[in-house]
Amino acid sequence: MKILVPVKRVVDYNVKVRVKSDRSGVELSGVKMAINPFDEISVEEAVRLKEAGIATEVIAVSCGGAASQETLRTALAMGADRAILVESDAELQPLAVGKLLKAVAEREQPQLVICGKQAIDDDANQTGQILAALMGWAQATFASKVVVEGETLRVTREVDGGLETIEVKLPAVVTSDLRLNEPRYATLPNIMKAKKKPLDVIPAADLGVDVAPRLRHTQYSEPPTRKAGIKVADVADLIAKLKNDAKVI
Amino acid sequence: MSHERESMEFDVLIVGGGPAGLAAAIRLKQLANEKGTELAVCLIEKAAEIGAHILSGAVMDPRALNELIPDWKEQGAPVTTEVTEDRVIFLNETGGRKVPTGLLPDCFLNHGNYIVRLGNVAKWLGEQAEALGVEVYPGFAGAEILYDETGAVKGVATGDMGVTREGEQGPAYQPGMELHAKYTLFAEGCRGHLGKQLEEKFNLSNGVDPQTYGIGLKELWEVPAERHEPGVVVHTTGWPLPADTYGGGFVYHLEDNLVAIGYVVGLNYTNPHLSPFEEFQRYKTHPEIRKYLEGGKRLAYGARAIAAGGLQSQPKLVFPGGALIGDDAGFLNAARIKGSHAAIKSGALAAEAAFEAVTAERQRDELTAFPEAFKSSWLFDELHKTRNFKPYMKKGLWMGSLLFGFDQKVLKGKAPWTLHNSADHDKLKLASECPKIDYPKPDGVLTFDRLSSVFLSNTNHEEDQPCHLQLKDASVPIAVNLAKYDAPEQRYCPAGVYEIVRDDSGSNPRLQINAQNCVHCKTCDIKDPTQNINWVVPQGGEGPIYQGM
Numbered sequence: 001m002k003i004l005v006p007v008k009r010v011v012d013y014n015v016k017v018r019v020k021s022d023r024s025g026v027e028l029s030g031v032k033m034a035i036n037p038f039d040e041i042s043v044e045e046a047v048r049l050k051e052a053g054i055a056t057e058v059i060a061v062s063c064g065g066a067a068s069q070e071t072l073r074t075a076l077a078m079g080a081d082r083a084i085l086v087e088s089d090a091e092l093q094p095l096a097v098g099k100l101l102k103a104v105a106e107r108e109q110p111q112l113v114i115c116g117k118q119a120i121d122d123d124a125n126q127t128g129q130i131l132a133a134l135m136g137w138a139q140a141t142f143a144s145k146v147v148v149e150g151e152t153l154r155v156t157r158e159v160d161g162g163l164e165t166i167e168v169k170l171p172a173v174v175t176s177d178l179r180l181n182e183p184r185y186a187t188l189p190n191i192m193k194a195k196k197k198p199l200d201v202i203p204a205a206d207l208g209v210d211v212a213p214r215l216r217h218t219q220y221s222e223p224p225t226r227k228a229g230i231k232v233a234d235v236a237d238l239i240a241k242l243k244n245d246a247k248v249i
Numbered sequence: 250m251s252h253e254r255e256s257m258e259f260d261v262l263i264v265g266g267g268p269a270g271l272a273a274a275i276r277l278k279q280l281a282n283e284k285g286t287e288l289a290v291c292l293i294e295k296a297a298e299i300g301a302h303i304l305s306g307a308v309m310d311p312r313a314l315n316e317l318i319p320d321w322k323e324q325g326a327p328v329t330t331e332v333t334e335d336r337v338i339f340l341n342e343t344g345g346r347k348v349p350t351g352l353l354p355d356c357f358l359n360h361g362n363y364i365v366r367l368g369n370v371a372k373w374l375g376e377q378a379e380a381l382g383v384e385v386y387p388g389f390a391g392a393e394i395l396y397d398e399t400g401a402v403k404g405v406a407t408g409d410m411g412v413t414r415e416g417e418q419g420p421a422y423q424p425g426m427e428l429h430a431k432y433t434l435f436a437e438g439c440r441g442h443l444g445k446q447l448e449e450k451f452n453l454s455n456g457v458d459p460q461t462y463g464i465g466l467k468e469l470w471e472v473p474a475e476r477h478e479p480g481v482v483v484h485t486t487g488w489p490l491p492a493d494t495y496g497g498g499f500v501y502h503l504e505d506n507l508v509a510i511g512y513v514v515g516l517n518y519t520n521p522h523l524s525p526f527e528e529f530q531r532y533k534t535h536p537e538i539r540k541y542l543e544g545g546k547r548l549a550y551g552a553r554a555i556a557a558g559g560l561q562s563q564p565k566l567v568f569p570g571g572a573l574i575g576d577d578a579g580f581l582n583a584a585r586i587k588g589s590h591a592a593i594k595s596g597a598l599a600a601e602a603a604f605e606a607v608t609a610e611r612q613r614d615e616l617t618a619f620p621e622a623f624k625s626s627w628l629f630d631e632l633h634k635t636r637n638f639k640p641y642m643k644k645g646l647w648m649g650s651l652l653f654g655f656d657q658k659v660l661k662g663k664a665p666w667t668l669h670n671s672a673d674h675d676k677l678k679l680a681s682e683c684p685k686i687d688y689p690k691p692d693g694v695l696t697f698d699r700l701s702s703v704f705l706s707n708t709n710h711e712e713d714q715p716c717h718l719q720l721k722d723a724s725v726p727i728a729v730n731l732a733k734y735d736a737p738e739q740r741y742c743p744a745g746v747y748e749i750v751r752d753d754s755g756s757n758p759r760l761q762i763n764a765q766n767c768v769h770c771k772t773c774d775i776k777d778p779t780q781n782i783n784w785v786v787p788q789g790g791e792g793p794i795y796q797g798m
């Protein structure tokens with residue numbers, strides 16, 4: 001079984017993002033980027049399926065600028081066999097990425113696509129679903145456990161109030177939730193080896209799909225800063241404050 | 250665990266991706282490319298990316314960069330804001346007295362220098378190094394020095410990953426890797442934890458003065474355009490520190506409405522109640538300083554110790570199998586308040602010596618050509634001229650300034666005497682003998698508390714790993730530090746790592762170490778009164794993520 005794992009280059013989750021002073025977007029210049037954490041979990045799951053003898057090949061794919069090669073190298077260092085960059089410097093919204101991934105999937109013919117449930121930059125939570133719909137494949141979203149049984153996937157999903165286990169037929173798209181696994185560290189020997197693994201670059205234009213944005217951003221703003229709390233002297237003071245200042249009781 | 254580790258051989262290994270390490274890497278590959286020889290050069294860096302652990306003022310003297318990469322402008326170096334004006338101000342509580350430029354010694358003049366975000370410069374140097382064929386691996390910390398059977402340094406091992414707090418192998422455990430080389434250059438910056446071991450193992454500090462340090466705290470602000478004066482360099486001394494405590498502040502007007510503001514406190518301070526962090530916060534409220542920041546927004550925060558002892562405190566630079574470069578060997582020029590040029594120059598000189606040795610098929614001996622080349626370089630002359638700055642300043646702000654001014658303006662740095670440094674850690678007086686300092690509460694606009702500051706350093710550490718701040722004796726924090734000095738680590742740590750916690754009744758104090766807050770400044774390793782705290786590297790890729798600091 002061939003597995004395709006889409007990965008996205010996003011602002012590192014440890015970095016506090018900041019809106020540009022003209023509110024046209026989030027400041028990205030000089031900011032540390034990293035692989036989207038949910039995509040990292042997807043790579044890990046695919047590599048584990050390969051190590052378990054279920055998958056035969058793991059292909060990482062990313063859509064974006066040349067710098068996304070770095071993100072693909074991370075996936076390769078974790079154990080992906082090869083990588084594909086669909087190169088484009090344009091803004092790529094989930095629908096465009098879905099279409100580009102469909103084109104890649106048609107070339108590569110994977111039986112399974114595992115992607116993150118969402119990217120931590122735009123939090124869209126759409127790409128996996130869009131890809132499944134475009135391909136006409138089954139989808140199993142928010143996966144916290146994936147078991148392959150022949151031509152069937154048994155996927156445990158994290159839903160409100162508990163866990164739901166569903167079965168889907170392959171080929172399918174799975175989107176990873178946080179508790180699916182704990183990704184491995186990319187070791188130095190594996191990073192060295194990853195430099196020599198194949199990484200193909202395909203210009204997005206060569207795939208012949210319309211990637212024009214369908215959504216327009218009007219403005220970015222930071223959430224209001226939380227006011228500092230106060231200490232109350234006693235219960236009577238608290239009740240008075242809740243009544244008179246906060247007016248909640 | 251060492252039998253599980255893979256190993257790899259290089260000609261030269263460099264530990265640390267700051268200006269010194271990267272300059273060495275670049276120089277090595279330049280020489281190899283010029284001579285058409287193969288040379289395997291590897292550089293590891295504990296930060297998640299090159300530049301992410303760099304924190305500096307910084308005004309940069311381009312002299313060393315001019316030598317290393319003469320066309321740095323064409324190559325797009327982020328070195329663009331030329332210094333237009335120097336303002337040196339002696340502050341008192343309400344006002345300040347600007348020193349006329351004509352009275353300033355040359356070392357305080359920055360004409361021809363640039364205001365830079367040194368983290369960005371390092372990042373750019375990293376790209377240059379990679380383009381030349383250096384193997385650059387950020388995210389990997391040099392955790393252990395490896396020695397060969399003759400006792401010479403044969404490289405370093407990177408740290409194990411996924412070790413639990415109890416020291417056991419967790420589910421994500423991955424052993425470190427051994428990196429072997431003919432020569433290993435240590436460029437960890439001030440108070441490198443491997444450099445410290447090397448100094449001890451090879452007695453590199455025999456016959457020199459103890460190193461003396463400062464802690465530098467810095468914030469990056471975006472200010473309204475009307476308050477921004479690109480190219481202006483402000484240095485202040487005096488308030489809020491008492492005259493017997495060495496320190497001072499800086500305000501550097503960068504490009505893009507950015508202002509770097511910082512404060513340095515000499516770690517030989519004596520009052521255990523002193524808090525460098527709070528001094529810095531208070532500093533910003535001075536009318537001469539707040540005028541630059543009002544209406545602005547703080548974007549980033551961080552701190553780093555600096556080595557200030559100069560030539561007198563410089564350890565022997567070489568040992569069998571390698572060398573110390575940059576601030577790992579204390580190359581900073583405290584009088585000029587800059588060290589990046591010295592770091593670059595020292596790295597380049599060490600690289601030349603290492604290249605010559607490798608070409609001559611030598612390995613793991615002493616690179617004696619490096620200290621020799623240093624002694625005949627402009628860098629030595631520069632450091633020699635200002636060597637008495639820090640010792641003069643021990644005499645207090647006014648006397649120190651007067652003496653250093655005389656030394657520089659009249660004697661031109663050629664005084665027939667060389668004054669000495671002493672260690673910082675034993676300078677604290679008893680808490681009971683010193684006045685408490687009543688620091689104002691932060692206003693959340695101009696001044697801030699530690700935790701909201703640390704938040705802006707983007708620091709991060711896996712919690713389930715052995716504590717990287719090791720106590721040699723677990724009883725000392727309470728029995729000595731709290732009893733005698735009112736636990737000064739609570740105040741000198743700029744990141745709130747050290748906290749004395751008590752039970753509900755306010756008794757049974759114990760030291761809690763919030764290691765995940767650590768910004769890798771190394772101050773605790775330096776200032777702890779009994780040298781009971783040992784800073785070691787946590788997992789690679791952790792710590793602060795500074796963005797052009």
